[in-house]
Amino acid sequence: MVKIEPSKCVCGECRKEFYMEWEFEIVDVSERPQGECVWYHGEGEQECPKCGNILYGGFSATEYPAGALESNSKAEVSDSMETGKSKINDPVIRFFDI
Numbered sequence: 648m649v650k651i652e653p654s655k656c657v658c659g660e661c662r663k664e665f666y667m668e669w670e671f672e673i674v675d676v677s678e679r680p681q682g683e684c685v686w687y688h689g690e691g692e693q694e695c696p697k698c699g700n701i702l703y704g705g706f707s708a709t710e711y712p713a714g715a716l717e718s719n720s721k722a723e724v725s726d727s728m729e730t731g732k733s734k735i736n737d738p739v740i741r742f743f744d745i
């Protein structure tokens with residue numbers, strides 16, 4: 648089981664700080680010597696509560712071996728006002744045994 652903590656964001660327009668929830672899905676599973684390698688792709692979208700700028704984030708991550716985070720990309724960030732200054736903290740990914 649995978650859980651991704653909400654990331655703190657900063658609006659590039661008004662500098663307001665807030666949190667964004669990540670939605671994610673498994674995009675690929677491959678077999679490797681130590682078992683399955685699972686690829687995740689995540690996206691998030693959150694409107695700034697102060698000025699209405701919409702922040703968009705994306706990342707990808709791989710789990711290998713099972714229950715371990717092998718790699719985790721930096722969050723890619725864009726926003727509806729195209730400020731180029733919005734920030735989203737990198738996702739914090741946790742794995743749990745069921």
Ligand SMILES: [Zn+2]
Pocket residue numbers: 658659660661662663695696697698699700
């Ligand atoms: Zn804002």
